[in-house]
Amino acid sequence: MGTVLKSLPPEAQITRVEYEGPRIALYTRNPRFLQQNGHIISEIVNNVKKRVVVRTDKSIRKNEDEAKAIVEAAAPAEAEVSTIFLDPALGEIIIEAKVPKALTQESFNTIDLTEKTGWKVKVRKAPSIPSTSIQSIYYTLKAGADDREKFLRDIGEEIFRSRLIQENDVSILTLGGFKQVGRSCILVTTSESKILFDCGIHPSVKEPWNAYPRLDWADIDLDELDAVVISHAHLDHTGFLPVLFKYGYRGPVYCSEPTLALMTLLHNDFVKVASLEGGNVLYDLRDVREVIKHTITLPYGLVTDVSPDTKLVLNNAGHILGSSTVHLHIGEGAHNIVYTGDFKYGKTLLLDSAAWNYPRVETLIMESTYGAKEDIMPSRAEVEANFVNIINSTLKEGGKAIIPVPAVGRAQEMMLVLDAHMREKKIVEAPIFIEGMISEATAIHMAYPEYLSRDLRTKILETGENPFRSEYFTVIDHPSNREQALQQGPAVIMATSGMLEGGPIIEYFSQLASDEKNGVAFVSYQIPGTLGRRVLDGSRQVSLMGEGGKIKILDVNCKVVKVEGFSGHSDYNQLMRYVGKMRGKLQQVIVNHGERRKVENMANVISRVYRIPTMQPGVQEAVKIY
Numbered sequence: 001m002g003t004v005l006k007s008l009p010p011e012a013q014i015t016r017v018e019y020e021g022p023r024i025a026l027y028t029r030n031p032r033f034l035q036q037n038g039h040i041i042s043e044i045v046n047n048v049k050k051r052v053v054v055r056t057d058k059s060i061r062k063n064e065d066e067a068k069a070i071v072e073a074a075a076p077a078e079a080e081v082s083t084i085f086l087d088p089a090l091g092e093i094i095i096e097a098k099v100p101k102a103l104t105q106e107s108f109n110t111i112d113l114t115e116k117t118g119w120k121v122k123v124r125k126a127p128s129i130p131s132t133s134i135q136s137i138y139y140t141l142k143a144g145a146d147d148r149e150k151f152l153r154d155i156g157e158e159i160f161r162s163r164l165i166q167e168n169d170v171s172i173l174t175l176g177g178f179k180q181v182g183r184s185c186i187l188v189t190t191s192e193s194k195i196l197f198d199c200g201i202h203p204s205v206k207e208p209w210n211a212y213p214r215l216d217w218a219d220i221d222l223d224e225l226d227a228v229v230i231s232h233a234h235l236d237h238t239g240f241l242p243v244l245f246k247y248g249y250r251g252p253v254y255c256s257e258p259t260l261a262l263m264t265l266l267h268n269d270f271v272k273v274a275s276l277e278g279g280n281v282l283y284d285l286r287d288v289r290e291v292i293k294h295t296i297t298l299p300y301g302l303v304t305d306v307s308p309d310t311k312l313v314l315n316n317a318g319h320i321l322g323s324s325t326v327h328l329h330i331g332e333g334a335h336n337i338v339y340t341g342d343f344k345y346g347k348t349l350l351l352d353s354a355a356w357n358y359p360r361v362e363t364l365i366m367e368s369t370y371g372a373k374e375d376i377m378p379s380r381a382e383v384e385a386n387f388v389n390i391i392n393s394t395l396k397e398g399g400k401a402i403i404p405v406p407a408v409g410r411a412q413e414m415m416l417v418l419d420a421h422m423r424e425k426k427i428v429e430a431p432i433f434i435e436g437m438i439s440e441a442t443a444i445h446m447a448y449p450e451y452l453s454r455d456l457r458t459k460i461l462e463t464g465e466n467p468f469r470s471e472y473f474t475v476i477d478h479p480s481n482r483e484q485a486l487q488q489g490p491a492v493i494m495a496t497s498g499m500l501e502g503g504p505i506i507e508y509f510s511q512l513a514s515d516e517k518n519g520v521a522f523v524s525y526q527i528p529g530t531l532g533r534r535v536l537d538g539s540r541q542v543s544l545m546g547e548g549g550k551i552k553i554l555d556v557n558c559k560v561v562k563v564e565g566f567s568g569h570s571d572y573n574q575l576m577r578y579v580g581k582m583r584g585k586l587q588q589v590i591v592n593h594g595e596r597r598k599v600e601n602m603a604n605v606i607s608r609v610y611r612i613p614t615m616q617p618g619v620q621e622a623v624k625i626y
């Protein structure tokens, strides 16, 4: 800290230098000086090899109403500012505008505004529909601003404490998601640190010892954990995270900004569903808020210290919005781990392909959901043509095409596909009804266009055209409005959940599945044990939990098809190609996140074809990797 202070000229008017989580924060009474002399900060960064941020000193910050009024007056009408939010913990004023481009012009000078208000000005794209999850994050951060300031200072002290042990030792403990899909969780231990990658639940399993990560077996105190890193928002990777906070974890969670928003949505929904069902509630909203207060979001590509001997970089994983591969540098270049999380090495309409060009990676921990030889997806063009045929054959007979979708990711991809093909008249024009959390998840997608595929981002930001707001879509926002989707005539119905495990889709399925005119198209992976998997595997009679908790026996006479290829996961070829890209750097590959047979196949093929040692541990194994 002393070195930092010495390299700053008096004009910078620095009042304090403090840790702010993984960064060093310089508090200044003269923000203009440092904003205009960027080289000073670059030099400090080069010297101390740490991230540095400039904050305004509290003494120069105008009160919130005044600051807000100044910004409101300065923003041109064509920017269509929808929200102005102040974060006192960081001294930031965040402006959400429908047309953020209008705030980059000369007339709206953020340096001037920072000087006038005493708050740092940040501009963000406003979603066309406001997202309640993002709003709740804002409120939680604001309400907890004092705690958060202290938390960030304390975390900084922990991260930048000096090392106690000089040798490097790296092991992983497999706590969940090995030779299985569900409850992903890995504990990485180095000589100095303990870092958890993901903390999920198994969605279709009831016994706690099989449904949750085996933290009990790892026998660690939650205070011993330096950090939790979340690869993406799906509950099989994040569903157990609030439980850590329920039992007293108060350390940092690192993930991308969209991951925080999407996971907040899924956690809140989980609490809602659990309280409706009664019985044992795993965690409540208070724990979800603790997660928000302790999360430090990182953009892709930024190197961040997370403990005295580890640095973290997140990169695009191409799986869902904000999904990240986790790159951990250990001990000043001693060893590098890349954990893929769920990833797609291939482009979709929604996202760009997963990053692969890591400067160094010795240990790759890779998922293998589609790791069997036969898991080869047709080309994207064939996939779409096939999907168009299936939907058309149902619509032409006047039937309903039912598409069960997970709210996050696949739903938005399917919206893009349906809209594009209907627009080109390749799919018979029919109303598309959407129900469940899909709309809120879509709002979050619109709030972070910089995380969408290049084509889609350009469309939304440059041309103002927004396929998520197509006139084909009708949102069913209440069960009482389902009549319009169920009445006579062809229609597409998209609803959650994706595996027929609860959600509004159950209601549509139970009303429509017995009529052979209709069709169900599964577009996502069906975990064994779920109702979706049973129907897909050919069950023609299933029992459903109907409204009011009554069991209903349902004949499934409608067409049931699986549309392969829209997956957010890499297929067999993509997995192999991904490893192939890195083969020169790799010392070992640990295969996880797949049914046993797929993991085994993937591990065997990689060692045979690429001559790289592989491991295929199950849950509850300790593996020394360096």
Ligand SMILES: [Zn+2]
Residues within 6 Å of the ligand: 232, 234, 319, 342
């Ligand atoms: Zn996933």
